[in-house]
Amino acid sequence: xxxxxxxxxxxxxxxxxxxxxxxxxxxxxxxxxxxxxxxxxxxxxxxxxxxxxxxxxxxxxxxxxxxxxxxxxxxxxxxxxxxxxxxxxxxxxxxxxxxxxxxxxxxxxxxxxxxxxxxxxxxxxxxxxxxxxxxxxxxxxxxxxxxxxxxxxxxxxxxxxxxxxxxxxxxxxxxxxxxxxxxxxxxxxxxxxxxxxxxxxxxxxxxxxxxxxxxxxxxxxxxxxxxxxxxxxxxxxxxxxxxxxxxxxxxx
Numbered sequence: 001x002x003x004x005x006x007x008x009x010x011x012x013x014x015x016x017x018x019x020x021x022x023x024x025x026x027x028x029x030x031x032x033x034x035x036x037x038x039x040x041x042x043x044x045x046x047x048x049x050x051x052x053x054x055x056x057x058x059x060x061x062x063x064x065x066x067x068x069x070x071x072x073x074x075x076x077x078x079x080x081x082x083x084x085x086x087x088x089x090x091x092x093x094x095x096x097x098x099x100x101x102x103x104x105x106x107x108x109x110x111x112x113x114x115x116x117x118x119x120x121x122x123x124x125x126x127x128x129x130x131x132x133x134x135x136x137x138x139x140x141x142x143x144x145x146x147x148x149x150x151x152x153x154x155x156x157x158x159x160x161x162x163x164x165x166x167x168x169x170x171x172x173x174x175x176x177x178x179x180x181x182x183x184x185x186x187x188x189x190x191x192x193x194x195x196x197x198x199x200x201x202x203x204x205x206x207x208x209x210x211x212x213x214x215x216x217x218x219x220x221x222x223x224x225x226x227x228x229x230x231x232x233x234x235x236x237x238x239x240x241x242x243x244x245x246x247x248x249x250x251x252x
Contacts, residue, residue, distance in 0.1 A: 033197075034082070040200040042102040042172040043082035049172075050096065051075060051088045052114045054107025056182070067182035067222070068106055074189040075104050078196075091115070099164070099171035106177045106185050108139075115178055122163050123209065125235045128178070139180045143211065144234030150180045153218035157228070158184035160192060161209040161235070162199075173205075179214075187214045187222035209235040 038044050051072060056065040064072075072088075079086045084102075091112040098121075109116035110130040119126055127142040139150040141157055148157045158179035165171045175192070179185040191212060192199070199208070211228040 036200060037196065038082050038084075039205060040196060041078065041082055041084075041175075043079060043084040045083045047082075047084045047102070049079060049084055049086050049102040049104065051079075051086050052091055052103060052105040052112065053088060054091050054112035054115070056111065065182035067186045070222075071106050071177065071182075071186040071189040074186065074193055075106075078193055079104075098174060102172040103174040104177070105174060106189070107182075108178050108180065115176060118163070118174060118176060119178070123159075123161070123235045124238045126159070127239065141180070141211075142239070143231050144237070145240055146234070148211070148228075152181065154216060156180045156184045156214045156217060158188045158212050158214060159209060159231075159235070160188045160212055161207070162203070163207045163209075164205070173207075181217075183217050183222050184212075184214045187217070187225050188212055190222055191225050207236070208232050 043049055053064055053072065054068060056063045056068070076086060091107065091114045098118075105112065105115050105118060107115055108130070109119060109128050119128075125144050129137045129140045129142075131138050136149060137147075141148040141159070150156055156179070159176065161176040161178070162173050163176065164173045177185045177188040177192075179188060208230060209232045211231045213226045213228050214222065215224045215226060217224075
């Protein structure tokens with residue numbers, strides 16, 4: 001074997017080794033990223049999860065708003081990426097306990113009684129105005145002492161929460177997408193899909209509640225979303241009791 005042939009053979013061997021090492025490194029990084037994603041969502045391989053579908057409050061018939069359908073598609077893609085299986089149930093038939101399976105619950109308390117139960121049990125510091133009559137506070141969020149009103153198509157709010165019971169290490173989380181309108185539910189699911197890695201680094205596997213603002217949805221749809229803040233403490237604490245009004249009476 002002359003020098004030229006030997007150099008060619010050595011070059012091919014080196015290229016093969018480099019390619020193999022690169023493949024191993026990429027596979028390792030991909031698997032580590034997948035495991036972190038599965039841990040954040042509570043969705044190990046072949047696990048089961050629950051997707052709770054709300055109803056469209058604008059119709060008398062059982063129906064799902066098209067933006068909520070888009071939200072469900074966003075979540076289905078996340079679940080598939082984790083290698084998990086999903087069971088879709090309507091908001092009035094979901095009767096399992098909390099923490100048995102990962103749950104994704106879509107829609108506000110006016111359209112989803114399962115969401116209403118979760119908020120009453122785990123978010124005592126949040127109130128949603130569900131009055132049917134038009135008014136400035138219709139659909140408004142009260143979180144602690146702060147109130148966030150709905151301006152349809154201009155400025156709308158949605159709560160994105162990851163909640164765990166905390167009493168069992170293996171308990172699965174519940175993800176809540178509680179918006180003032182259906183398009184905000186889709187905005188929250190899209191925000192989660194885009195930012196789950198950053199949220200996992202910041203919060204780990206702990207509970208959190210984020211308030212998001214959807215800006216000018218009539219022009220930009222669910223794409224322009226701003227993080228108003230982390231409202232976990234206010235949302236998970238009881239609402240402050242208003243101070244009694246003192247009435248001083250005096251005679252002339």
